[in-house]
Amino acid sequence: xxxxxxxxxxxxxxxxxxxxxxxxxxxxxxxxxxxxxxxxxxxxxxxxxxxxxxxxxxxxxxxxxxxxxxxxxxxxxxxxxxxxxxxxxxxxxxxxxxxxxxxxxxxxxxxxxxxxxxxxxxxxxxxxxxxxxxxxxxxxxxxxxxxxxxxxxxxxxxxxxxxxxxxxxxxxxxxxxxxxxxxxxxxxxxxxxxxxxxxxxxxxxxxxxxxxxxxxxxxxxxxxxxxxxxxxxxxxxxxxxxx
Numbered sequence: 001x002x003x004x005x006x007x008x009x010x011x012x013x014x015x016x017x018x019x020x021x022x023x024x025x026x027x028x029x030x031x032x033x034x035x036x037x038x039x040x041x042x043x044x045x046x047x048x049x050x051x052x053x054x055x056x057x058x059x060x061x062x063x064x065x066x067x068x069x070x071x072x073x074x075x076x077x078x079x080x081x082x083x084x085x086x087x088x089x090x091x092x093x094x095x096x097x098x099x100x101x102x103x104x105x106x107x108x109x110x111x112x113x114x115x116x117x118x119x120x121x122x123x124x125x126x127x128x129x130x131x132x133x134x135x136x137x138x139x140x141x142x143x144x145x146x147x148x149x150x151x152x153x154x155x156x157x158x159x160x161x162x163x164x165x166x167x168x169x170x171x172x173x174x175x176x177x178x179x180x181x182x183x184x185x186x187x188x189x190x191x192x193x194x195x196x197x198x199x200x201x202x203x204x205x206x207x208x209x210x211x212x213x214x215x216x217x218x219x220x221x222x223x224x225x226x227x228x229x230x231x232x233x234x235x236x237x238x239x240x241x242x243x
Contacts, residue, residue, distance in 0.1 A: 010047070010050060010051070010052050010233045010234050010235070011233060011234060011235030012052065012161075012162040012163050012233050012235075013051070013052060013053065013162055014052070014053040014054075014055075014129065014159070014160065014161050014162050015052060015053070015054055015055070015161055015162060015163055015164070015165050015233060016055045016056070016057060016152055016155060016156035016159070016161045016163075016164050016165070017044065017054060017055070017056045017057075017165045017167060017229065018056075018057050018058075018059075018148070018149065018152040018164055018165065018166045018167065019040065019056060019057075019058045019059070019167050019223065020058075020059045020061060020167070020168060020169070021058060021059035021060045021061035021062035021063060021065075021086065021087070021090055022059070022061050022062050022169065023036065023040070023062075023167060023168075023169065023223050024036055024037055024040075024058065024062050024090055024093065024094075025062035030062060030063075031062060031063065032062065032063075032089075032090065032093050034097075037093055037094060037097045038097045038100070038101070039226050040094070040097070040223070040226060040229075041094060041097035041098045041100075041101055041103070042101060042226070043226040043227065043229045043230065044056070044098065044103075044134060044229065045098065045101055045102070045103050045134075046229075046230060047229060047230050047233050048103065048132070048134055052233055053129040053130075053132075054134050054135075055125070055129065055134070055135040055136070055137060055155065055156075055159060055161065056091075056094065056134065056135070056136045056137065057087075057136075057137045057138075057148055057151055057152040057155060058087055058090040058091055058094060058136065058138070058148070059087060059090070059148045060083050060084070060085075060086025060087040060089070060090060060148070061086075062086075062090070063086035063089055063090070064082050064083050064085075064086040065083055065086075066079045066080035066081075066082060066083030066084075066144070067079075067083075069082060069083075076144060076145070077144040077145075080140075080144035080145065080146075081111075081144060083140070084110070084111055084138075084139045084140045084142070085111070085139075087138045087139060087140060087148060088107075088109055088111070088113065088116070088117065088138040088139055090138075091107045091109075091117070091136045091137075091138035092107065092116060092117075092138075094136055095107050095136055098134055103133075103134050104131075104132065104133045104134070105133055105134045105135070105136060106118060106125075106128045106133050106134075106135050106136070107135075107136045107138055108120040108121070108124070108125055108135060108136070108137055108138070109137075109138045109139040110137070110138070110139035110140055110141055110142030110143075110151070111138075111139035111142055113139075117138060117139075120137065120139075120142070120155075122158050122159070125137075125155075125158075125159055126159055126160075129159065135159075137151065137152075137155045139151075141154060146206065147204050147206075147207065149166075149203040149204050149206075149207040150204060150206045150207045150210065152164055152166075152207065153203075153206075153207040153210040153211050153216070154210060156211075156216055157210065157211075157214045157216060161216070162217075163216065163217045163218065163219055164211065164216060164217070164218045164219070165219050165221070165229065165232055165233070166202065166203065166218060166219065166220045166221070167221060167222070167223035167228075167229065168202065168220060168221070168222065168223065169222065169223070169224065170202075170220075170222060171186070171221060171222035171224075171238070171239060172186050172187065172188075172220055172221065172222075172238075172239045172240035173186070173187050173190060173195070173200055173202050173220050173240040173242070174186050174187070175187070175198070186240070187240050188237065188240060188241070189240065189241045189242070189243070190240060190241070190242045190243075191242070191243070192208050192209070192211060192212030192242060192243070193212070195208050195242055196208050196209065196212075202220055203218070203220075208242070211242070215243075217241060217242065217243040218241070218242040218243075219232050219239050219240070219241050219242075220239050220240045220242070221238050221239030221240075222238075222239065
């Protein structure tokens with residue numbers, strides 16, 4: 001049963017927070033809004049100080065989206081690698097915001113870039129979390145044709161997270177785009193199979209399948225109110241729970 005935010009203990013002890021690149025752009029729609037990044041960092045630090053182990057995966061859509069390059073006639077593989085590099089830019093921006101507020105962090109990249117990030121090594125990532133460092137995973141899976149949602153699912157499973165928290169611009173999963181269809185129904189809970197069969201675009205099918213096979217719950221919620229990160233971790237029934 002979900003706990004209230006006033007409960008003494010969080011519902012989840014270790015989480016992977018997936019933040020879209022678009023969220024970092026704020027109202028400007030492109031690039032990085034420093035105020036938004038600082039606000040997200042503050043919310044992450046608040047839950048981390050309560051004893052929750054936190055890792056992050058950040059998308060790159062505010063800078064470059066691989067699928068868009070393919071639509072323009074670019075080679076898909078090259079375009080996807082460009083998107084992976086965009087995630088590293090966002091990871092460094094988030095690292096800077098977290099450390100300005102006193103947090104200890106590490107960025108681990110699936111694409112080797114030793115000047116600015118560690119390579120992804122599972123045991124090292126686990127050790128960082130044990131030492132109460134916030135770990136930011138960048139570079140997707142390191143392979144083209146995979147989204148950052150799939151990277152989030154993969155990393156969450158590898159570090160033994162209790163849940164993936166998918167922070168979006170919408171307050172949950174709907175039967176249709178609520179901006180286009182006023183009759184769209186919001187789901188409080190969904191099974192993995194329902195999410196896959198309905199082709200709900202909040203995450204790709206590969207990510208849903210990975211979570212289903214490993215019984216990893218997903219909570220989709222709105223990042224418009226930064227306190228929602230804590231509310232979800234404390235078990236408040238906001239957003240949509242996929243399990």
